[in-house]
Amino acid sequence: MKTKDICLQGLMIALVTVSTMVFQIPVSATQGYIHLGDSMILLISIFFGWRYGMVAGGVGSALADLLSGYAHWVPFTLVIKGLMGLIIGKAADYAGKEGHFFRLRNLLGSVLGLVWMVLGYFLGGAVLKSSFLVAATSIPENAIQAAAGMVIFLVVGYAFSKAHITKYISVK
Known part of the structure; x- marks a missing residue:
């Protein structure tokens, strides 16, 4: 791995950690919490x-x-969210140069990853x-x-796509 890749990976880990921790809504039935981290996993896996x-x-997430x-x-x-990112990323097909964020494979991969998350937990x-x-x-x-992660992902992902974020940070 190049230094740039290691730095990007560290930043992305921190982004998921912070976005998961900064806004937590406790849920008594699961003894867990609702958070923004899933939308970041979706964004990172697609882009x-x-x-x-x-x-x-x-x-x-761990x-x-x-x-x-x-x-x-x-x-x-560690396993559930790691596999979630793997599933989304493998299913997705982001065409950054053309700006096609709303591709069937991206949406299907996102749904599959989120269904896995629910099943995994x-x-x-x-x-x-x-x-x-x-x-x-x-x-x-x-x-x-x-569902909340998907909505946030769609809004932010569309904005990222329009801003051509992958033009500035190319890792694929």
Whole structure:
């Protein structure tokens, strides 16, 4: 890896961590919180590719859990959010030069990644709580979190696309 790539990856990890921690809405059913970090994972995975999305999503989100007092979720979050970034980045096909942000593959990849996140946290909750039934109570809140992340992603992603952000930072 080049120095530039390492710096970008570190910045993206920090972006996911900070955006996850700066605005948290506690959810009693999941003992977790709704946050802005998922929109950052979506943006990073679409604009910069699966490698950046996977590392920033997994490590950044796991750091946010650790620093927010949810250490018991760190291994689950590392895997869930890392795979989320991988899924989105692999499915996406951002054509930065042409500015086609609203491509079917980008939208489908985003939805697949968010569905994985909801499923992953359901499975992680089932392990932590020793009950699939109890873990199922987290599905609505995680779905709301996913929907909010998608809306923010669409708005910010469209703006980034119009600003041709990849012209200034080329990593693919």
